[in-house]
Amino acid sequence: MTRVLVPSGALGLGYDADALERGLAARPDIIAIDGGSTDSGPSYLGRGVSKYSRASTKVEWRGLIEARARAGVPLVIGTAGTCGAGTAVDWLVEITREILTDLGQEATVAVLKSDQPGARVASALAEGRVTPLHPAPDISEALLAECSNIVALAGAEQIAAAIETGADIIIAGRTTDTAIIAALPLMRGDHAGAAWHGAKVGECGALCATNPQSGVILVEFDSESFTVTPLADGANATPHTVYAHMLYENSDPFILYEPGGHLDVTGADYAALDERRVRVTGSEWVPSPAYTVKLEGARRAGFQSVLLTLLRDRRYVENAEAWCADIVAKCRAKAQERLGLTEADYDLELRIIGRNATLGALENRTNGAVELGVMGLVTAKTPDMVDEIAKMLNPYLLHHPLTRDEEQPTFAFPFSPAEVERGEIYEFCLNHVMELRDPMEAFELTTLSLPHG
Amino acid sequence: MAEIGQIVDKVRSKNAGPFWVTIDIFCGSPEAFRRVSEGVSTERVAGLFRTDPAGMKRFDIPALNVVKFSLPRPQVQGTRFDRDMHGAAWAALVAEMDVN
Numbered sequence: 055m056t057r058v059l060v061p062s063g064a065l066g067l068g069y070d071a072d073a074l075e076r077g078l079a080a081r082p083d084i085i086a087i088d089g090g091s092t093d094s095g096p097s098y099l100g101r102g103v104s105k106y107s108r109a110s111t112k113v114e115w116r117g118l119i120e121a122r123a124r125a126g127v128p129l130v131i132g133t134a135g136t137c138g139a140g141t142a143v144d145w146l147v148e149i150t151r152e153i154l155t156d157l158g159q160e161a162t163v164a165v166l167k168s169d170q171p172g173a174r175v176a177s178a179l180a181e182g183r184v185t186p187l188h189p190a191p192d193i194s195e196a197l198l199a200e201c202s203n204i205v206a207l208a209g210a211e212q213i214a215a216a217i218e219t220g221a222d223i224i225i226a227g228r229t230t231d232t233a234i235i236a237a238l239p240l241m242r243g244d245h246a247g248a249a250w251h252g253a254k255v256g257e258c259g260a261l262c263a264t265n266p267q268s269g270v271i272l273v274e275f276d277s278e279s280f281t282v283t284p285l286a287d288g289a290n291a292t293p294h295t296v297y298a299h300m301l302y303e304n305s306d307p308f309i310l311y312e313p314g315g316h317l318d319v320t321g322a323d324y325a326a327l328d329e330r331r332v333r334v335t336g337s338e339w340v341p342s343p344a345y346t347v348k349l350e351g352a353r354r355a356g357f358q359s360v361l362l363t364l365l366r367d368r369r370y371v372e373n374a375e376a377w378c379a380d381i382v383a384k385c386r387a388k389a390q391e392r393l394g395l396t397e398a399d400y401d402l403e404l405r406i407i408g409r410n411a412t413l414g415a416l417e418n419r420t421n422g423a424v425e426l427g428v429m430g431l432v433t434a435k436t437p438d439m440v441d442e443i444a445k446m447l448n449p450y451l452l453h454h455p456l457t458r459d460e461e462q463p464t465f466a467f468p469f470s471p472a473e474v475e476r477g478e479i480y481e482f483c484l485n486h487v488m489e490l491r492d493p494m495e496a497f498e499l500t501t502l503s504l505p506h507g
Numbered sequence: 508m509a510e511i512g513q514i515v516d517k518v519r520s521k522n523a524g525p526f527w528v529t530i531d532i533f534c535g536s537p538e539a540f541r542r543v544s545e546g547v548s549t550e551r552v553a554g555l556f557r558t559d560p561a562g563m564k565r566f567d568i569p570a571l572n573v574v575k576f577s578l579p580r581p582q583v584q585g586t587r588f589d590r591d592m593h594g595a596a597w598a599a600l601v602a603e604m605d606v607n
Contacts, residue, residue: 093592094592094593096525096585303523481583482525
């Protein structure tokens with residue numbers, strides 16, 4: 055029997071302090087929390103930074119470090135700092151050092167890094183050990199060299215290695231969402247299918263229950279099942295909420311691929327133990343012949359500025375599409391004439407907010423808007439080029455007339471300047487798995503004694 | 508005829524990683540499940556997204572009264588052409604489909 059306490063779906067989202075106390079009273083064997091996801095986009099991996107406030111992260115992480123010390127069990131975080139890149143791991147290690155200093159505590163900290171040098175992935179590619187998933191962008195050694203960060207998703211084996219160091223706190227780079235929860239039950243010989251299935255259900259905290267924002271849940275694993283217990287007031291797990299959580303952000307709700315195999319929940323049985331707890335049996339783990347880890351990479355995709363103008367004049371609202379098309383044509387001609395740039399050198403796009411800015415060509419509704427926003431996006435290889443094109447676009451968004459002979463119109467700029475520099479942008483460019491001969495060969499595990507080590 | 512959104516509990520779409528979007532139709536009752544499961548072809552949903560139905564996954568799950576569709580994202584998440592980072596707005600297209 056292994057008890058895993060999950061405080062919330064992600065560090066930075068908050069957790070219910072009373073529910074965490076109840077979790078500690080249930081005598082967990084480990085506290086496990088996820089620190090990230092790709093869901094906020096490629097910029098975080100591209101830059102190697104966290105999306106959450108440092109202050110929020112510190113307050114919540116401090117609460118868990120105190121809880122861990124009182125419980126005398128390890129605390130593990132996976133995908134530290136949103137993206138799990140080395141710089142984001144270092145950021146959380148530094149926060150941990152500050153917290154331990156403030157608390158006057160000492161702790162051993164295992165640090166697992168998941169960073170993949172482009173050259174390592176390129177050699178694996180050359181050796182035929184990198185396989186595309188569907189759909190996957192084409193990759194090459196040159197593209198790998200354009201990535202600012204590549205990470206591999208660690209599985210239970212690498213987390214187990216970190217737990218085996220005996221560390222009090224484990225700060226891991228990119229891991230699968232489930233690995234941090236499944237690792238200890240697997241190490242102790244609990245049912246493998248239950249370990250992975252319970253980890254999947256638990257990885258978003260109380261999202262598998264009613265009152266989903268309450269965060270804290272306990273997942274208990276044994277030789278044939280797992281049991282999920284939400285710990286906040288008014289939070290209940292039912293067979294429906296637990297089963298339905300397999301739908302969440304999964305393209306296939308029955309099969310889940312992990313390093314070393316896959317989970318199959320087709321035959322799982324979800325039973326209510328009482329009004330609050332659900333026990334699940336019948337999940338199956340199917341080992342694979344090869345050990346593969348999934349890769350994530352963010353490549354540099356140029357620089358971008360965004361502009362915003364507002365149309366409130368009825369004639370312009372009604373003719374916004376023609377107005378935008380004319381501006382794009384005129385601005386492109388000017389960029390060609392004055393900067394010598396062709397369409398291939400940059401992207402210029404106007405999206406009409408109030409018409410189809412969300413769905414683009416897939417939008418199939420129309421309505422009569424009172425006002426429209428026009429968002430300009432300028433993307434190019436260098437910041438100077440973006441800046442020049444955005445400044446050429448600006449006067450059109452302010453004054454461009456529908457007809458040549460009318461009095462010059464002026465539209466509503468919500469701020470000055472109307473163009474906002476977004477800096478360097480990134481794109482996810484890997485949907486591949488890499489085969490490893492040994493699970494640790496692509497990961498780096500070190501231990502520190504903090505705060506002084 | 509009714510819009511799907513008017514006869515079910517909820518239609519949700521979310522990223523399933525940066526390369527896929529998944530759409531969950533929580534029908535809420537066996538009757539609504541039957542109407543959606545029988546009345547919505549994979550081809551119609553593919554048409555909304557202008558994608559090849561052969562590249563889509565579909566799951567009809569009576570135990571949950573859920574019909575689920577997954578498809579490669581129309582744009583990879585977060586590229587400069589992507590319009591919806593978390594993929595939640597595509598649910599509206601499905602919720603606004605007519606069903607018998």
